[in-house]
Amino acid sequence: MSDAPVTGAKPPVGKRVELTLRALVLGCVLAAVFTAANTYLGLKVGLTFASAIPAAVISMALLRAFKGSTIWENMTVQTVASVGGAMSAIIFVLPGMVMIGWWMNFPFWESVAICALGGVLGVTFSIPLRRTLVTKGDLPYPEGVAAAEVLKVGSPGEGQSEAAVRENKSGLWVVIGGALASAGFGLLAAAKVLAEQTAAFFKLPAALGGGATGVGFSMQFALLGAGHLIGLAVGLTQLFGLALAWLVFVPILTSQGYVDWATANGAVSVAAGVPADAGAEGLAMAVWSQEVRFIGAGVIGVAAIWTLAKLAGPLVSGLASAFAAQDKRAHGEALDLTEQDIPIKTVGLLSLAALIGIGVLLAVFAQGTVLADQTALLVIGGLLYVIIIGFAVAAICGYMAGLIGSSNSPVSGVGILAIVIASLLMLGVLAVAGVPADPSVIAFALVVTAVVFAVAVIANDNLQDLKTGQLVEATPWRQQTALIVGVGAGALVIPFVLDMMNRAFGFEGGPPAIVEGSQTLAAPQATLISALARGVISGDLRWDLIGIGAAIGVAVIVLDIILRKVTADKIKLPPLAAGIGVYLPAYVTTMLVIGAVCGWLYDRALKTTRFADVGRRMGVLLASGLIVGESLFGVFTAAVIVGTANDAPFAVMEEGGAWPAMWVGLITFFVLTFVLYRWTMKRASKV
Numbered sequence: 001m002s003d004a005p006v007t008g009a010k011p012p013v014g015k016r017v018e019l020t021l022r023a024l025v026l027g028c029v030l031a032a033v034f035t036a037a038n039t040y041l042g043l044k045v046g047l048t049f050a051s052a053i054p055a056a057v058i059s060m061a062l063l064r065a066f067k068g069s070t071i072w073e074n075m076t077v078q079t080v081a082s083v084g085g086a087m088s089a090i091i092f093v094l095p096g097m098v099m100i101g102w103w104m105n106f107p108f109w110e111s112v113a114i115c116a117l118g119g120v121l122g123v124t125f126s127i128p129l130r131r132t133l134v135t136k137g138d139l140p141y142p143e144g145v146a147a148a149e150v151l152k153v154g155s156p157g158e159g160q161s162e163a164a165v166r167e168n169k170s171g172l173w174v175v176i177g178g179a180l181a182s183a184g185f186g187l188l189a190a191a192k193v194l195a196e197q198t199a200a201f202f203k204l205p206a207a208l209g210g211g212a213t214g215v216g217f218s219m220q221f222a223l224l225g226a227g228h229l230i231g232l233a234v235g236l237t238q239l240f241g242l243a244l245a246w247l248v249f250v251p252i253l254t255s256q257g258y259v260d261w262a263t264a265n266g267a268v269s270v271a272a273g274v275p276a277d278a279g280a281e282g283l284a285m286a287v288w289s290q291e292v293r294f295i296g297a298g299v300i301g302v303a304a305i306w307t308l309a310k311l312a313g314p315l316v317s318g319l320a321s322a323f324a325a326q327d328k329r330a331h332g333e334a335l336d337l338t339e340q341d342i343p344i345k346t347v348g349l350l351s352l353a354a355l356i357g358i359g360v361l362l363a364v365f366a367q368g369t370v371l372a373d374q375t376a377l378l379v380i381g382g383l384l385y386v387i388i389i390g391f392a393v394a395a396i397c398g399y400m401a402g403l404i405g406s407s408n409s410p411v412s413g414v415g416i417l418a419i420v421i422a423s424l425l426m427l428g429v430l431a432v433a434g435v436p437a438d439p440s441v442i443a444f445a446l447v448v449t450a451v452v453f454a455v456a457v458i459a460n461d462n463l464q465d466l467k468t469g470q471l472v473e474a475t476p477w478r479q480q481t482a483l484i485v486g487v488g489a490g491a492l493v494i495p496f497v498l499d500m501m502n503r504a505f506g507f508e509g510g511p512p513a514i515v516e517g518s519q520t521l522a523a524p525q526a527t528l529i530s531a532l533a534r535g536v537i538s539g540d541l542r543w544d545l546i547g548i549g550a551a552i553g554v555a556v557i558v559l560d561i562i563l564r565k566v567t568a569d570k571i572k573l574p575p576l577a578a579g580i581g582v583y584l585p586a587y588v589t590t591m592l593v594i595g596a597v598c599g600w601l602y603d604r605a606l607k608t609t610r611f612a613d614v615g616r617r618m619g620v621l622l623a624s625g626l627i628v629g630e631s632l633f634g635v636f637t638a639a640v641i642v643g644t645a646n647d648a649p650f651a652v653m654e655e656g657g658a659w660p661a662m663w664v665g666l667i668t669f670f671v672l673t674f675v676l677y678r679w680t681m682k683r684a685s686k687v
Contacts, residue, residue: 016070016072016475017068017069017070017072017073018070018072018073018075018076018474018475018478019076019475019478019481019482020073020076022063022066022073023059023063023073023074023076023077023080023482024076024080024482024485026059026062026063026077027055027059027076027077027078027079027080027081027084027482027485027486027489028080028084028485028486028489030051030055030058030059030077030080030081030084031080031081031083031084031085031486031489031490031493032084032489032490032492032493033628033632034051034054034055034081034082034084034085034088034628035084035085035087035088035489035490035493035494035497036088036493036497036631036632037051037085037627037628037631037632038051038085038086038088038089038631039088039091039493039494039497039498039501040497040501040631040632040634042088042089042091042092042523042525043091043095043498043501043521043523051081051082051084051085051086051624051628052078052081052082052143052144052147052461052464052465052468053143053146053147053150053620053621053624054175054621054624054625054628055077055078055081055082055085056074056075056077056078056147056150056151057150057168057171057172057175057621058172058175059074059077059078059081060074060150060151060168060172061168061169061172063077064168071151071152071472072472072473072474072475072478074151075151075468075469075472075474075479076478076479076482078147078151078465078468079465079468079469079479079482079483079486080482080483080485080486080489081486082461082464082465082486083119083458083461083462083465083482083483083486083487083490084486084487084489084490084493085461085490086457086458086460086461086490087115087119087454087457087458087486087487087490087491087494088490088494089411089453089457089460090114090115090118090450090453090454090457090494091494091498091523091526092411092415092453092523092525092526092529093415093419093446093449093450093453093525093526093529094106094111094114094450094494094498094526095498095502095507095521095523095526095530096446096526096527096529096530096533097443097446097447097450098502098507098511099507099508099523099526099527099530100439100442100443100446100530100533100534101439102439102440102442102443102446104511105499105502105503105511106495106498106499106502107495108495108496110361110365111491111494111495111498112491112492112494112495113357113361114361114447114450114451114454115454115487115490115491115494116487116488116491117354117357117358117361117451117454118354118358118386118390118450118451118452118453118454118455118458119454119455119457119458119484119487119488119490119491120350120351120353120354120484120487121351121354121355121358121386121390121451121454121455121458122390122394122454122455122456122457122458122459122462122487123350123458123459123462123480123483123484123487124347124350124351124354125351125390125391125394125455125459126394126398126458126459126462126463126466127341127342127344127347127480128344128347129394129395129398129459129463130341130463130466130476133395133398133399133402133463134402134463134466134467134470135470141401141402141463141464141467141468143229143401143464144402144463144464144465144466144467144468144471145467145468145471146617146620147464147465147468148467148468148471148472149613149617150171150617150621151468151472152472166686166687167614167617167687170618170683170684170686170687171617171618171621173683174618174621174622174625174680174683175621175622175624175625175628176625177622177625177676177679177680178221178225178621178622178623178624178625178626178628178629178676179625179626179628179629179632180629181221181625181626181629181672181676182221182222182225182625182626182627182628182629182630182633183629183630183632183633185219185221185630185668185669185672186220186221186629186630186633186634186637187633187650188668189219189665190637190648190649190650190651191650191651191652191653192648192651192652192653192654192661193652193653193659193661193664194219194661194662194664194665194668194669195219195661195662195664195665196218196219196220196665197216197217197218197219197220197587198216198217198219198662198665198666199214199215199216199217199281199586199587200214200215200216201213201214201279201280201281201284201285202214202280203280204251204255208251209251209252209255209256209257209258210255210256210257211250211251211252211253211254211255211256211258212250212251212254212280212281212283212284212287213246213247213250213251213254213280213284214246214250214280214281214284214285214586215246215586215590216586216587216590217586217587217590217591217594218587218588218590218591219591219665219666219669220591220630221626221627221629221630221669221673222626222627222630222631223588223591223592223595224591224594224595224598224623224626224673225595225622225623225624225625225626225627226592226595226623226627227591227592227593227594227595227596227597227598227599228595228596228598228599228602228619228620228622228623228626229599229620229623229624230577230592230595230596231596231599231600232596232597232599232600233571233572233574234574234577234596235592235593235595235596235597236593236596237572237573237574237577237578237581238577238578238580238581238584238589238592238593239581239589239593240573240578240581241296241299241577241578241579241580241581241582241589242581242582242586242589242590242593243581244552244578244581244582245288245292245295245296245581245582245583245586246284246288246586249288249291249292249295249582250284250287250288250292253269253270253271253287253291253292254271254283254284254287255271258271259271259272268542270286270287270290270291271283271286271287274286274287288586291542291545292545292582292583293528293582293583294528294542294545294546294549295545295546295548295549295552295582295583296549296579296580296581296582296583297416297528297532297546297549297579297583298545298546298547298548298549298550298551298552298553298579299549299550299552299553299556299575299576299578299579299582300416300417300549300553300576300579300580300583301416301417301420301546301549301550301553302549302550302553302554302557302575303553303556303557303574303575303576303578303579304396304414304416304417304576305417306553306557306575340475340476340477341476341477341480342476342477342480342481350484355383355386355387358382358383358386358451359379359382359383361447361451362378362379362382362383362444362447362448363375363379365443365444365447366378366379366440366444369438369440369444370435370436370438370440370441371435371438371440371441371444373433374429374433374435377429377432377433378429378444381425381429382444382448385421385422385425385448385452386448386451386452386455389418389421389422389452390451390452390455390456393411393414393417393418393452393453393455393456393459394455394456394459395459396414396456397411397414397456397457397459397460398459398460398462398463401460401461401463401464402463402464402467411453411456411457411460414453414456415449415452415453415456415525415529416525416528416529416532418449418452418453418456419445419446419449419529419532419533419536420532420536422445422448422449422452422533423442423445423532423533423536423537424536425445426441426442426444426445426537427536427537429441430537437537437538441537442530442533442534442537445533445537446529446530446533449529449533458483458487462480462483465479465483466479466480500639501521502521504637504639504641505521505641506521507521507523507526508523508527528583549579549582552578553575553578553579556573556575556578557575559573560572560573560574560575595623598673598677599619599623602615602619602677602680602681603615603616603619605681606619606681606684609685611684611685611687614684614687615680615681615684615685618680618681618683618684619677619680621680622676622677622680626676637649637650
């Protein structure tokens with residue numbers, strides 16, 4: 001696409017008020033809020049959302065009270081807040097340390113160091129990628145473009161229309177309204193007045209193999225909002241993955257025919273070990289969690305490798321461009337304001353400082369374990385791994401963010417690939433040094449992967465923000481400075497929220513939670529990544545299942561290429577989305593698909609109206625508000641549970657009583673969804 005500014009008012013001409021103290025402070029406050037919300041959402045359902053747009057709306061509403069605020073200052077707030085929120089994706093790896101029993105809680109400074117040092121590298125690694133993937137690339141960057149549109153219509157400046165002011169104010173109310181609605185529904189669910197999840201499991205007839213399967217969905221507005229943001233193409237591709245998991249793999253792997261075949265041929269069969277009294281639900285869930293998810297991991301791994309292969313040429317070009325810009329600076333040649341990155345020498349020094357910190361972190365970690373005698377080897381190997389794999393995943397995630405948006409970019413797939421490589425390398429260390437297979441080996445692999453993952457999630461968000469900056473003509477080096485500040489803000493919040501959620505609800509394999517007998521936090525990516533690390537190092541990883549997933553991934557890639565070519569890119573089948581559909585819980589994926597369909601219907605209803613563009617932006621803000629409201633209420637609930645040691649602090653009714661909580665929940669959810677979309681459309685029409 002063109003790099004010209006998007007449709008709307010041009011960036012206001014005026015004093016370059018950009019990297020200000022008030023913008024950094026407000027950005028840090030919003031970063032803390034969105035980091036907490038994203039951490040909760042990720043632990044519950046394995047998804048996070050991009051906070052750039054809601055942060056921009058809130059910033060414009062608040063900074064309007066100050067004289068002299070500009071679009072670039074709002075850009076700074078949005079940048080700090082969004083990167084802080086993005087940092088929360090580290091929860092896809094870090095809880096694995098509790099799941100394997102190495103940590104009982106989340107040590108504050110160690111957790112902060114992993115997040116902050118990896119995050120700084122994510123910023124520095126993405127700086128040379130800006131020229132390749134943002135300036136010269138033709139990627140759509142959906143969320144970056146949308147955030148630029150919001151900033152342009154809502155920021156104060158010369159020639160700003162009255163309609164733009166009204167849209168800014170209406171947008172803020174839409175965010176607040178969505179947040180209150182989703183938080184209110186969450187409160188009613190916590191009070192047991194209505195249910196927020198429904199599912200049904202059943203055995204198939206003998207003619208269909210006699211296996212088990214199930215269907216269900218979660219009535220959560222955070223998922224509805226996330227589905228709206230991912231869009232119909234990704235939503236339907238996830239539905240395709242869901243169908244593969246629950247209509248193909250689970251029924252086959254739970255069928256008596258497969259169990260008999262596996263027993264006769266000495267193959268592993270989880271279904272064979274499930275007690276007969278477990279029922280259809282116990283059988284289906286055991287097979288999905290212990291077998292089918294590894295097939296999804298194979299799909300995701302192949303898709304991640306495919307993305308990297310496509311990026312090799314553009315990456316070389318971007319690095320060459322960055323060094324050329326440094327050469328111009330060295331010879332006194334002035335660069336345009338919009339081309340001024342942090343100088344490449346400064347980037348190198350920042351990267352070196354971060355790498356030294358990571359080396360110290362790894363050396364300290366190895367002390368007191370069986371790895372202590374191999375500290376030097378592990379530190380050198382760990383740093384090489386962080387540099388090589390870290391830069392590769394920064395490129396992959398930056399590309400995926402540009403292609404389908406930060407919210408949709410499955411950085412967890414990159415994490416899966418990274419943990420497998422790290423674990424295989426640790427096996428090499430065991431062989432060379434004669435170190436026994438010990439839990440510390442798994443823990444070390446997870447720490448190194450967590451650092452790489454921090455690089456990935458920040459690069460995933462950074463390039464989206466830099467695209468927004470390009471479209472509003474912000475100064476890259478100031479944005480990149482704000483990105484580093486945002487990394488620090490997010491890193492300081494994450495350990496608190498993780499520890500609180502761990503104490504309230506617990507993780508599988510971790511210490512007992514306050515809520516006795518409750519289902520532990522899903523944390524699907526962390527569960528899978530820790531299982532992969534254990535499997536590789538202990539030698540019992542189901543490579544056969546990952547191989548099946550890899551073959552399916554190749555088939556999906558080929559099908560995606562054919563569909564794009566035949567339909568001129570109108571029909572797509574993103575391979576990573578298919579893999580996510582396989583390994584996310586069915587109740588999560590189903591509601592994401594419903595959200596994607598609702599968003600599509602809403603946008604379709606707007607097509608023939610005079611306020612279609614405004615309405616679409618309002619829809620994005622509503623979706624963001626739905627996510628923020630429910631997520632913040634969830635964090636608040638966890639805090640109350642920890643503070644009161646009461647597992648149901650808001651309950652006013654007994655679960656499982658005569659009150660039809662499920663039907664009340666269903667009706668309330670869908671009626672409220674319709675009302676919210678109608679209300680949003682009405683507000684858009686008045687702008």
